[in-house]
Amino acid sequence: MDPRGGHYLNRAAVLSLLGAARMTQLLLGCTIIALVAHSAGYNHAYGIFCMFVWCFCFAMTLVVFTMDVTRLPCCMLVSWDNLTVAYSMLATLMYVTASVVYPVYFLRSRCPEESCEVGGYRIAVTVCSSFGCFAYAVEVFLTRAKPGRVVGYMATLSGMLKVVQAFVACIIFGALANGSEYARHIPAQYCVVVYSLCFSVTVVVMAVTVSGKTSALRFPFDRFVIVYTFLATLLYLSAALVWPIFSFDKKYGTPARPDNCPSENCPWDSKLVVAVFTHVNLVLYFSDLIYSQRIRFITNSTV
Incomplete structure (x- = not known):
């Protein structure tokens, strides 16, 4: 005892x-x-x-x-x-x-x-x-967060989506490093900057939340998270449009998988993985934004 x-x-x-x-x-x-x-x-x-x-x-x-x-x-x-x-x-x-x-x-x-x-x-x-x-x-x-129960931010759907977003970004980075040839075009490099920026800020948001120091910040952390999620959604939307064009358009890339491409370490496969998971993260950030607005609305209506 x-x-x-x-x-x-x-x-x-x-x-x-x-x-x-x-x-x-x-x-x-x-x-x-x-x-x-x-x-x-x-x-x-x-x-x-x-x-x-x-x-x-x-x-x-x-x-x-x-x-x-x-x-x-x-x-x-x-x-x-x-x-x-x-x-x-x-x-x-x-x-x-x-x-x-x-x-x-x-x-x-x-x-x-x-x-x-x-x-x-x-x-x-x-x-x-x-x-x-x-x-x-x-x-x-x-x-997970349940109605009537006080929990931390990471237990909410928005917090869990942050983990998924960071994990999906890691998959994108792995595909980029596996011969994706993103350095050939400046717009493709822009997409890499988008992935890196959104991943870094998402990790910072999770780290600050886990540290339990959000109340010590000199700005409203919840408002910052919502604004960031909105900007990240726009950035991923631009990447979801730009990456496929400079990867699969006939002018810049190859629409179909080349016949002589090896079964492993094929650049076309890596580009396809990046394109697919870019759209996955776009859906995740958009869902996060919608859910964050819903929480904000409920909070305001109960005050």
């Missing part, structure tokens, strides 16, 4: 739906890492990426779970609720990506060159990773 009469350990962190979800995440993460390290394998860049995702999420979930059980978040100088919600959303996205990438590159045939036993391990890894997506999604569902 501590001097204030409470328990040192937080039993609710274990005996709750949230605690059960986190323990399931740890169990699945440990199983995946053991299977991959034992026989499933993670060679090549895509396998290393998937292994990084599983190890990172396992380590972070272990830290979050331990901190909650030992009541240590009360000693931290950050907004713990905002931090855990943002992390659970990020972990869900990372697990979804790994659950798609790993079977695509490691389950191309029923029996790989090594043996059918290795194929069985890889199937088990894919299944466990898919269940891991569900476990993290459950945590997001449990910690």
Whole structure:
């Protein structure tokens, strides 16, 4: 017992739906890492990426779970609720990506060159990773903002969309670095500036929110976020128009995929990925803007 009469350990962190979800995440993460390290394998860049995702999420979930059980978040100088919600959303996205990438590159045939036993391990890894997506999604569902409940900004739909926007931007950066040939045209370079600027500001917004210092700022943070979201929507709209023109128009690029383009590291494929996820982020920023206006309207109407 501590001097204030409470328990040192937080039993609710274990005996709750949230605690059960986190323990399931740890169990699945440990199983995946053991299977991959034992026989499933993670060679090549895509396998290393998937292994990084599983190890990172396992380590972070272990830290979050331990901190909650030992009541240590009360000693931290950050907004713990905002931090855990943002992390659970990020972990869900990372697990979804790994659950798609790993079977695509490691389950191309029923029996790989090594043996059918290795194929069985890889199937088990894919299944466990898919269940891991569900476990993290459950945590997001449990910690999301609900009517009548006071929560941090990252628990709202707008806060969660910020995490998705940053994650999608990382996918765009990966495609840009994979031979997208964006340096050939100045308008394409402008699109890269748009992606970089919006990503940087989004990360800053999340960092300030997680730090819990929004009230100490000398300007209304909520108004800044709404104005930034509006500008980011306009910037992504321009990039969604410019990038396809200078990538797939006959005058500047190639409308169809070249026949002699290699199956891996094809510039046309990278350009297509950038174009698709540019439109995805445009929809995300627009949805964020609409939701932010809805929150503002409700707040004003209740005052």
